[in-house]
Amino acid sequence: SHFDDYETYMSAGSAGELGRRRGLEQLGFWRKILAHPSYDAFWQDQAVDKLLAARPLHVPVMIVHSFWDQEDIYGAIAVYQAIEPKDTNNDKVFLVMGPWYHGQSIEDGGTLGALKFNSNTALYFRQKILRPFLAQYLKEGAPRAEIAPVSAYETGTDTWRHLPAWPAGCASGCTVQPTPLYLAAGLKLRFDQPKANDATFEEYVSDPAKPVPFRARPIQPVGYYDAGLTWPQWLVDDQREASGRPDVVVFVSEVLTAPVKISGQPIVNLIASTSGTDADWVVKLIDVYPDEVAGQPEMGGYQLMVSADIFRGRYRESLETAKAIAPNKPLPYRFALPTANHVFLPGHRLMVQVQSSWFPLYDRNPQKFVPNIFWAKPEDYQKAVHRVYHAPNSASFIELPLVTTP
Template identity: 55%
Template sequence: MRRALTLSLLAAPLLAAALAAGGQAQQLGSDIPKTFKPVDGAFDFERRSVDIPMRDGVKLHAVIVQRKGLTDAPIVLQRTPYGAESATQRESSSHGAMTVRASDAMLLDAGYIRVYEDVRGKYGSEGDYVNERPLIGPLNGTKVDHSTDAYDTIDWLVKNLKNSNGRVGIIGTSYDGMMAAMALVKPHPALKASVPMNPVINTWMNDDDFHGGAFRLIGFDYYYGQDAAKGNAGDLWRDAYDDYDVFLRAGSASDFVRSHGLQQLPWINRMLAHPAYDAFWQAQALEDILPKQPQTVPTLWVASQWDQEDIYGAIAAYRAVSKVDPNHVNHLVLGPWAHGGANGDGSTLGAIRFDSDTGLWFRREVLLPFLDAHLKGDGAGDTLAPVTAFQTGSNRWQTLPTWPLACDATCTAPMTKLYFAGNGALDWNASTANGRDSYVSDPAKPIPYRLRPIRPTYATGSTWRQWLVDDQRPFSDRTDVLVWQTPALTRPVAISGAAVVDLLASTTGSDGDFVAKLIDVYPAEYTDKPEMGGYQLPVAMDILRGRYREGFATAKPIAPNQALRYRIVLPHANHVFLPGHRIMVQVQSSWFPLYDRNPQTFVPSIMNARPGDYRKATITVDYGGAHGSAIELPVVAAK
């Protein structure tokens, strides 16, 4: 106390003297310089931001990253709505490989120039943002789209990056994968390779927004974060911890939209206005558009067997373009991953392990050799098989001549059937005894799609990434889920393609959903990993909205109490059911809140259903005889 007082007394005359000498108090300037230039002599990379002009005068913001001293180098472009600047600032380091994710670090180390560009209207780019902007045509009357923007960007890069070799590849995952696919429409001559990974190809036909006609409620999180701000709008707010409660209390999809003000977002309004697969969606279907283009750009389509977001796109696009590809420039990879899993550690997914880092193997043994062959050479070194697929169950990579290896739902030859039978049995032979199993589906108590509490998609603690491999035992015991299974297998059963659950079923309602799950049941005691004993591993699962049983373009009511056929085509899988395991099929009528509840009363649009429309219904599945309910499996030889 005494010392502080003494210092104060001493400071007063000094301050007075300073004021007397200078005549006024010292003026303070800003501590922030107009520019700050890092001392980057120790950096092993160069990074710069540029604005690239498009044909309509709009400038798109891009970030260029490369090793110092690089010459005669190929370019790998990524076009993104998620922020080019942040993609190259993952760590603050003098080492370029630390500033980008692992897959990009591999490309930097291999001598590639990496370019990240904000799509028009997002982050640093000028222009208007249109979510999933359609290509020029009936839905886009302007003179620009993602194809022209890719063309103009590539043109600028090869003319202005003097240390490049003039060869460009484009790569991306999810939305960025869609950008890599759209660049194939009237491609720039310098585009020599494309890698669409888990791309959005048809957002109605089993990619992000609809599956089998059922609407994905959880997409509202994405569209709010993406469309409510030029950057990232953040997380959509909640009024409960468990999303099951949030969406059940809200009511219909439209009710949720109004309760959160989401009607301000044009894309959400467009989705609500087009619940069926009408001309709006059909005009944007890239699996129909791309085969009309000459197949000149070597393309590596990358799919994930357990992709929780875009499980449809890569395989659908590959199958479509490979039919008009005489020079075989298209390749397919199917890995044991979740969405984007090829970019990270692919050793495990949830409780499932694969005996190796499958993501690293793919990047080293497939991705880099493919890019090197076409971007550092003339393509002569491309020895990649048409299809490279990881076989789950046996945990090994396979090279295949085509996909699917077996016949599937689009073939004229029959697949191998497992017939539903009494006492919950699945049998290789059709039973001569007819039977029926029933359950009551209550929209007031829908079946959760993963264990509760269900956290929002991107929330801390969310299991969104792994839910497609979650143990299904918590659901198989419910009274509103039907279960059939084989005895323990005495020989391996391998499938390669898309299985189909062929239901002969009736409902007391005039509408309804059918969810089908193909499951690998582990032995009750499992030596390799005891905690996996009895695990019910989903191999493939999906949903069909009953109103679309005759076609997705037009909704039709279901005739109550009439046995009708419902064919649920499951996602593609490359899997072997091992001896000692069982093959199981589960059937149910809700999957909430991944998909909106079907009121089970026919209404013009389920998205606008009112509280009184939601009613219980009894669903009955018929079996027995050659035309009874069954699952059709794309069986191949187990090697």
Template identity: 65%
Template sequence: MLRTSRFSWRLAALIALALSSAAVAQEAAAPQYPNYPSETPATFKQSSEGFDYERREVMIPMRDGVKLHTVILVPKGAHHAGILLTRTPYDADELTTHGHTGNLGATLNGYDNAPDVIVQDGYIRVVQDIRGKYGSEGDYVMNRPLHGPQNPTPIDESTDTYDTIDYLVKNIPESNGRVGTIGISYDGFEPLMSLVNPHPALKVAVPMNPMVDGWMGDDWFHNGAFRAQNLPYILEQTASRKNEIKFSSSVHDEYDLYLRAGATGEMARRYGLEQVGFWQKLVAHPAYDSFWSDQAVDKVLAGQPLKVPTMLVHSLWDQEDIYGAIAVYKAIKPKDTGNDKVFLVMGPWHHGQEIENASSLGAVQFGSDTGLYFRQKILRPFLAHYLKDDAPANPVAPVTAYETGSNVWRTFRQWPVATQARALYLGGDGKLGFARPSGEAYQEYVSDPAKPVPFRARPIQPVGYDPGQTWSEWLVDDQREASGRPDVVSWTSDVLTQPLVIRGQPVVHLRASTTGTDSDWVVQLIDVYPDMEPMDAAMGGYQLMIAGDILRGRYREGFTVAKPIKAGAPLDYSFELPTTDHVFLPGHRLMVQVQSSWFPLYDRNPQTYVDNIFFAKPGDYKKATQRIFGDSHVDLPVTSN
């Protein structure tokens, strides 16, 4: 063997030498052509001739030397203008180059921008790529935690915002030195970070639909159940600096895609997500441990002084971050002793719809453009009060809320308003009412992980906002299809003869048993329209979800530690539903639906206790019989005004 190896090595060396000599000879024989000068410059600075604004791109240095790519749009003729800053992981260039007409309003047609307000009031618009994304230097960390237990470095989104504002007020001569931060979703998380040790020039913050606590009820989990359909976002957002790596699938119906993969961990493995640091953190922290609680923004801000006026904007049908804005409001409002620093706006929108046409959401019509109302009647005067030199009066109420059902805007001094908790009981006979039922009646169903309940009608589209996609509308989908399934139980009230107004968060109190050792509980509060709607026939009998959420049963005794469920034992499960501001009108009925899967939005519970559901095995997924006992109820926050 040794001799053969030496011979082979010598032969390979001789062949390589011969090939190399031939290549050199061929290169020497190749004709040499003169260079023809390129007509494309190495860099091109676009002329602003004919534009109504000047575009400036700068790399702003942070305190550790990392430079962040920043686009500055200055209206021509601007003088003593306020600055509106958005920090984003979604490409500052893309958010500021939508128009090529030279008109600033057209240029700003994009995510986070309210062009009518920005242009009409002459603000200097600044959009910056956060650290590690697109044109900015440094490393990217999803929702980079503040300096502390989860981030030992002195650098975080708060310090980057401070350094950015410091640069802007010193280097934009057209500004008046007043800065506001504004953004939606991830970009709404950034204004919240600006409130931590804020720069003196920061005069106002407008976090809209912000990411706040990814475990309790925003993007990654809801009460312990993982949002499986966010896997593509995690891949695309974290696998490359410029989101160049895309999630691809040859399966049209995402229900089939996720079901065939089995456990979510296996789905992630198939797409290479084990290479991604954020996915590794999710897998390592399925419970609400210190990793999550240390960086929960509402908890962080509860411990901070209240220095900057803040308007929190919440969507009543936010399909992505329905938890965050209300959680922050509850955390910081007690510090607002003068009731003039913390403001809340709630509209009948999907995630981010406040900057779009919002005269309807799916099949639900509002009769007017509620997004335009928000921008012109609330956002515009609010920003002007803090960012303009002449400081016009602030006409905005501490709370402005859209009352769905009656479709009117109302104002309040605080939220929630005074309410009475009224228990709405899930009787054993399928009747829903305020009278406590007697006896041990129950409703039951069989939950089969092999046939999970889809969270909307199939085929299920991916998460996205491309033309033709209706992801943003799923919270207002007609629930009749679900209510007709044998693995969904429903309770319905009598027809209302008087309006029923609820304002606040309904609280679920289930007494239930399962033959498994783990279970999910999905509860939906629904407004059932009359069988015939004369003004809108398509809404006849419509079942509109007003509030709904999921609880992973292993966390029934506390979110920090998972525990098996005792099979067959009636146990108590309690959790809050998202905030409501709704009128159930006369002629309508109330409905409550309960089920044990919401797929593939949330990963399937195997219904057999395993240490980590991300890695459940095929044999762990088993049918279970679920019983809901008649003293289960939903506490409704009922008000008379």
């Protein structure tokens, strides 16, 4: 029988205490992590994207990114952004983005969790993109690889797109226009701004004693399919598990009559308050499937996470310096979500979920400001009332990288 990691982490309380119980303090790196909870010089000086940006580009590079990378959804795109400006002829830096978990590009790419693709996407990558690239530079007499600077799988339509740059939207003629998708009164999502007489906020109680699990319990330990574990697919889990909770606020659009395509990083602009002095904000952009899906009845009503992340409120002003939050004051929180290349199809709906814990993927915020959350004491954890605002002068929205065609 399998124990529940949710219970394991809850019983320890804090990350520091969990490490102490497991004897991790004998590891020098663990001690350094505990000593540097903020993005200070210790972390900045070893950030690979910054190190690469400071060096010249000498060799051709192919960067492979997985849209549902459960272990490093940041790295590949950050490296691309760091070195692409050095590729003045657009022929040395190649970016590939697939509908995969971490490392699935070398596995079977026909499915991911409940998602079934119309081809083996990973095999296509290896045969049509990777092999010609390696042959050109490593095999004598091999032909020039006819591959685009960017090969981006388009989720939603199940199509490979071959692009001149990223984000580009399409091969030619498209523009990517940052477009606000507003969290609106009545738990709606709309592309028009809130109106003056609308309700001004949604409210929920965030209780660290009952944090929102990041997936359905029991929470399995981190591990791969060969060990019978489903950790690789959690980013495509059905989010209905969360949307039924009272401490998760859910905003939904009307049923789409035309496709909505995004290419790039959605940017969260959240106006929120807490009755405490610290808070975490988890924001998820979700594709809600129609109630009935032909040929795949198990996908009826499915809530697929397209892009999501967590932001620790104490870093609202600076990732380097933690600062207490003024209680009961609506404040702006602006942060980027992971890169997406997705089409929300007609008949689907857009959804945004907002919550304040994602446990135990991330440690709980005590919701009372303490110098180092890794060492928060049991008495530091307190309930707080959180509000998400959607008034004209304090509108919360996600800036979507919306693709428009002429």
